[in-house]
Amino acid sequence: MTHQNYFVYMLTNGDRHIVLYIGVTNDLERRCSEHSLGEGSAFAKQYHAHKLVHFETYPDPESAIAREKQLKRWSRSKKELLIARSNPEWRNLFDEMYAFRSAGGSR
Numbered sequence: 012m013t014h015q016n017y018f019v020y021m022l023t024n025g026d027r028h029i030v031l032y033i034g035v036t037n038d039l040e041r042r043c044s045e046h047s048l049g050e051g052s053a054f055a056k057q058y059h060a061h062k063l064v065h066f067e068t069y070p071d072p073e074s075a076i077a078r079e080k081q082l083k084r085w086s087r088s089k090k091e092l093l094i095a096r097s098n099p100e101w102r103n104l105f106d107e108m109y110a111f112r113s114a115g116g117s118r
Contacts, residue, residue, distance in 0.1 A: 017075035019082065020066040021094060022046060022055060023101070030058040031090055035079045039066060043105040063105040065094045 018039040022032040032055045036042035045051050047061040055061065069075040082090065094101065 015070075017069045017072050018042075018066050019069065019075050019078045021064050021082075021090065022051075022060040023062050023064050024059040025062070030060050031087070032058070032060040033079055033082050033090075035072075035075045037072070039063075040105075040108065047105070061105075062101075062103045063108075064098055064101050064103070066104065 015037060017035065017037050019033065019035050020039060020042070022034070022043075024030055032052070034042065034052065034055075042051070043061070043063050046055050049056050051061070067078065069078065082093075085093075098104065
């Protein structure tokens with residue numbers, strides 16, 4: 012049996028105070044690439060949300076979808092606190108993951 016990870020992720024745009032987009036995927040690298048190329052959701056495309064600022068990993072799609080729904084119900088301030096705990100500088104985590112992979116890191 013193959014182990015599959017599912018990801019709940021949050022994106023923002025250059026001015027992080029405008030928008031937070033929450034999504035779920037089974038391939039975080041592919042999905043973030045799609046968003047950065049403007050091929051993500053219409054909402055993310057409209058607001059130029061392609062900066063990955065938070066993600067969580069789940070073993071099954073049901074858990075990931077449940078968490079996505081939970082986060083979408085949270086207030087903006089609660090979402091910002093979650094991001095601040097794991098990524099206080101609001102760095103673009105996709106850039107860091109891609110740089111690691113390009114430098115010969117394993118996936």
